[in-house]
Amino acid sequence: MEIVTTHKGSDFDALASLVAATLIYPDAVPVLPKSVNANVRAFMSIHKDLFDMLHPREINLEDVTRLIVVDAGSWSRLEGFAPLKERSDLSIHIWDHHAPGDMVADELHNEGLGAGVTLLVGELEKRRTVLTPMLATLFLLGIYEDTGNLSFPATTPEDARAVAWLLDRKADLNVVAQFRRQVYGEEQKSLLFEMMKKPLRKKVNGYTLSFAASEIRGYVPNLSVVVNMFLDLESSDAGFGIFYDEEGGKCMVIGRSKSDSLDVGKLMRNLGGGGHPGAGSAQFKSDFYNPDAVFEMIINLIETEQTSSVRLGDIMSFPVVSVEASTSMEDLGILLRQKGCTGVPVTDNGKVVGVISRRDFKKLRKKAQLKFPVKAYMTPSVIQIGADRSPMEAARLMIKHDIGRVPVVEEEQMIGIVTRTDVMRYYYDLVPD
Numbered sequence: 001m002e003i004v005t006t007h008k009g010s011d012f013d014a015l016a017s018l019v020a021a022t023l024i025y026p027d028a029v030p031v032l033p034k035s036v037n038a039n040v041r042a043f044m045s046i047h048k049d050l051f052d053m054l055h056p057r058e059i060n061l062e063d064v065t066r067l068i069v070v071d072a073g074s075w076s077r078l079e080g081f082a083p084l085k086e087r088s089d090l091s092i093h094i095w096d097h098h099a100p101g102d103m104v105a106d107e108l109h110n111e112g113l114g115a116g117v118t119l120l121v122g123e124l125e126k127r128r129t130v131l132t133p134m135l136a137t138l139f140l141l142g143i144y145e146d147t148g149n150l151s152f153p154a155t156t157p158e159d160a161r162a163v164a165w166l167l168d169r170k171a172d173l174n175v176v177a178q179f180r181r182q183v184y185g186e187e188q189k190s191l192l193f194e195m196m197k198k199p200l201r202k203k204v205n206g207y208t209l210s211f212a213a214s215e216i217r218g219y220v221p222n223l224s225v226v227v228n229m230f231l232d233l234e235s236s237d238a239g240f241g242i243f244y245d246e247e248g249g250k251c252m253v254i255g256r257s258k259s260d261s262l263d264v265g266k267l268m269r270n271l272g273g274g275g276h277p278g279a280g281s282a283q284f285k286s287d288f289y290n291p292d293a294v295f296e297m298i299i300n301l302i303e304t305e306q307t308s309s310v311r312l313g314d315i316m317s318f319p320v321v322s323v324e325a326s327t328s329m330e331d332l333g334i335l336l337r338q339k340g341c342t343g344v345p346v347t348d349n350g351k352v353v354g355v356i357s358r359r360d361f362k363k364l365r366k367k368a369q370l371k372f373p374v375k376a377y378m379t380p381s382v383i384q385i386g387a388d389r390s391p392m393e394a395a396r397l398m399i400k401h402d403i404g405r406v407p408v409v410e411e412e413q414m415i416g417i418v419t420r421t422d423v424m425r426y427y428y429d430l431v432p433d
């Protein structure tokens with residue numbers, strides 16, 4: 001008897017991989033763990049009749065000759081198959097996208113793809129398997145879940161290609177949207193209500209912040225969704241929820257930020273947690289519950305600017321090649337040739353007053369005009385940006401004015417220049433922290 005199974009706490013990628021594997025191994029019996037996530041449970045409650053799934057307990061392990069494992073590669077991730085670990089005559093096939101686990105396979109398909117089901121979809125495409133729209137939809141759900149709709153950094157071109165192939169096979173995006181919906185149930189709703197009763201609002205370093213504390217009992221899923229809603233309702237720059245579980249002796253803070261320059265991931269790392277610029281969390285081990293103290297810590301970190309992400313001052317180029325407004329066009333020509341630039345900012349006592357480029361030489365009619373000052377031919381411009389602004393703000397300015405370089409100023413003096421390349425390099429992480 002051939003069995004195909006997947007990891008406990010099955011998500012859509014696991015379920016999709018399991019179903020896809022039954023098309024590759026038509027004789028295999030699909031075994032779905034009892035523990036599946038809430039979205040998968042909702043999906044299965046509607047599509048149950050379409051899949052003949054067994055639970056691990058319904059399997060007589062002695063009959064198993066081949067174990068096909070999808071979206072997993074470790075014995076500990078499986079439910080109910082541990083006794084098979086000792087069997088030496090067992091054939092094991094693995095289709096996975098995680099780092100290899102402790103299972104030893106006689107046939108291993110493992111690629112670092114964004115979703116596990118992408119690997120199986122690729123195989124189905126190779127075999128020219130005919131898919132029903134329903135199956136295409138389930139496989140698409142799997143890819144979207146593991147890649148955050150193709151937005152997570154782990155997403156590969158193969159994942160995107162598989163999505164295109166599935167859309168061609170009439171995967172239904174309305175169904176996908178239904179089941180990808182964040183689980184927001186009664187528990188989350190009453191928690192949000194609780195938070196909205198007494199939020200604390202504060203302005204710190206130009207940011208508007210909202211805080212709320214709430215007591216929880218045991219594990220509450222999707223707390224980050226609650227904090228997200230809280231922030232939406234408060235329309236502040238950042239929102240923080242403090243959740244205290246007295247029985248569990250746990251206290252957790254979850255933060256969300258809408259501001260480019262307020263990095264909550266960095267803030268939470270300062271509190272011993274983690275996250276990314278838009279969302280982060282930290283957990284306190286002690287039985288200490290003093291929301292005010294946690295608020296104070298967060299406010300203090302923001303006040304002392306330990307949360308600011310990279311500023312233009314950190315990524316700009318300097319010193320800047322520039323000319324004084326009184327410089328002659330002749331000297332400018334020599335400078336441009338020497339430095340190999342096409343254009344430079346023009347300053348008057350350190351203040352940016354315009355830009356001048358090679359093209360402006362076309363405005364000259366007579367040779368004598370080479371003695372004229374740059375001021376007469378420059379494009380007057382006051383587009384500049386403060387050194388304390390974020391790379392995102394510089395990018396917006398460049399797009400708005402269709403320019404590739406913006407002078408960076410501090411106290412009205414030009415201290416550097418930020419170019420499109422500087423901003424791109426920052427976004428693609430080529431600059432160390």
Ligand SMILES: [Mn+2]
Pocket residue numbers: 013014071097115116117146
């Ligand atoms: Mn997966």
